[in-house]
Amino acid sequence: MNTDKKYIDINRASWNDRVAAHLASDFYDQQGFLDGKQTLKEIELDLLGDIRGKKVLHLQCHFGQDSISLARMGASVTGVDLSDKAIALARELAEQTGQDATFVCCDLYDLPQHLDEQFDIVFTSYGTIGWLPDTDRWAALIHRYLKPGGTFIFAEFHPVVWMFDDDFTKVAYDYFNYETIVETTEGTYAQPDAELELANVNWNHGLAEVFTSLLHSGLVLDAFREYDYSPYPCFRNVKEIAPGRYRIAHLEKAIPMVYALRATKNGAK
Template sequence: MTDSPHPYSDAYLELNKANWDERAPLHLASADYGVQRFVDDQNWLSHVVTFDRARLGDLSGLRAVHLQCHIGTDSISLARLGATVIGVDLSSVSIAGATELAQRAGTDVTFVEADVYSAVEVLGGERFDLVYTGIGALCWLPDIARWATTVASLLVPGGRLFIREGHPMLWAIDEDQPGALVVGYPYFEQVDPIIWDDSSTYVETDTPIQASVTHEWNHGLGEIITALFDAGLQLTALVEHTSVPWEALPGRMALDASGEWSLIDHPERLPLSYTLQAVKRA
C-alpha cells in the first residue's frame, strides 16, 4: 500500500477481512441474497442495481470495475446490463463464492482479491469507463480522500463513478435508542475507528460470527464530495433517499413493495441512503 497522510493502522484490514470471510458463506446461503435466482433466471438483477436501473442508463460495451463487490450479485447484474465487469473485494472467501456464482449463473465476470486502496496496483493500472460501488461499502474505509484518489486513478477521462450508499446521517444514528432518533456516532470522518464486537450479520442466520470485531468509519457527505472534487471528479448527480434495502433501525421501519425499508413515523426526517454520480474531468 502507498503512503497516506491519514495516520490509521492497516490492522483494520485483517480484522475486517476475517469478519467478511465468515459472512460470505452465510450470505451465499441466505434467502435475503437469493443467489439461486441468478442461476435460474438469466435476466435477474440484484435489488440494489434494480433500484438505480434508470439512473445507471445504458451500460452496453462499458468496461466497469465494482469495488467492494462482496459475493458478486451486483457485479453479475451490471454484466447482465451489458458491461464488461471486474469485481474487487478484500475477502478471498467472497471472491471464491462470487466466482462460483457467476459460473453457475452463466454470466461472465472476473473477480479479483484486493482491498480498495490496492486496487490500482493489483489491476495493473487498467482504466475503466465505470467505477461502481454498492451500498454499505464506504464505512469500511478509514480515509475517504484516498478512496477518491483510487477512484480517479481507475477511471479513464470522462469515466463515471456510480455509488449508492447508506447516508452518513443514518450511520450516525444510535439504533439502540428506540425512543428517538439520537445522533450517537460521528458524522464526520475520524482518525480512530468505531470498533464493533458483533457476532451477527444483516441476513437471517443461526450461525454466529467468530471474528466478530470490526473497525468502521463514517464520512460526511460534504467530505465525500470534496474528496471527489479534489481528486479530479465533477459531481453530476446526487439524490438522497428515505429508504434503504435492509431494516437499518429495527422496530422503527416498514418494508415497502419494492423491498426497501423506510421509517414508519415521519420518514421525511432522515435521509437513509443516497445515489451519487461523478465524472472524471478530462
C-alpha cells in the same frame, strides 16, 4: 488502530465469516439470483443507464451478485473485494452463470498493485465506504481507474443513518469522521440470528467529506440524490412502505436513508 494491516486483517476476517450465512440467507436469495434475478436496485439503475459494451469496475463487490448483474446487462465487469472467501465464491458464480465478470482479491487501497487498466464506469454501493479510513485515497483510486469521460456511480446509506444506535432510538455516534469505530457485533445484517460474533473497524464519512474528496480528485459532480427509504431491510425496526422500500417504522420519513451520485472524469488525465 495503529496500522493499516491491523484493521485490514480484522475486517477481512469479519467478511470471511459472513459469507456462508449470507449465501444461505433469504436476503441474498441465491437461488433466485441463479435463476436470473436482477440484484441491482432502481436507485443505481437510474444512474447507470445503458451499460451494454461498457467496461465496469465494481469496488467492494462482496461475492459478486451485483457484479454479475452488471454483466447480465451487457457490461464487461471486474469486481474487487477484500474477502478471499467472497471472491472465491464470486469466481464460482461467474463460471456457473457464464457471465463476463472477473474478480480481484485485495485491500482496495492496494488495487494498483493488482490491476492496471481503465474503465468506462466505476461503481460501488451500499455499506462500502464505512470500511475505508481515507476518502481522499478512495477518490484518487476512482479517478485513476476511470477513462477520460468515464463516470463514477455511487449509492450509499446516508451518513445520518450511522449516527443512530442499532434500534434507532438515540444518537450514538458522531456524524463527522472524528474517530475510528471499533466494535464487536452479533449476527449479520443478512441473517441477524446467525451465530456469529464479528469484530469490525469502521469510519463515518459525512457528505461534505465524500464530495470534497471526489471533487479534489478531479471528478465533476453530475447528479446527487437523497432518499427517505432503503432498498434493503437490513436495519432493525423497519417496515415496507412500498415494494422494495423500507423505512425505520417509528421514524417514518423523518430521516434520509440513502444517497446516490454520478460524477464524471473530464480531461485527458
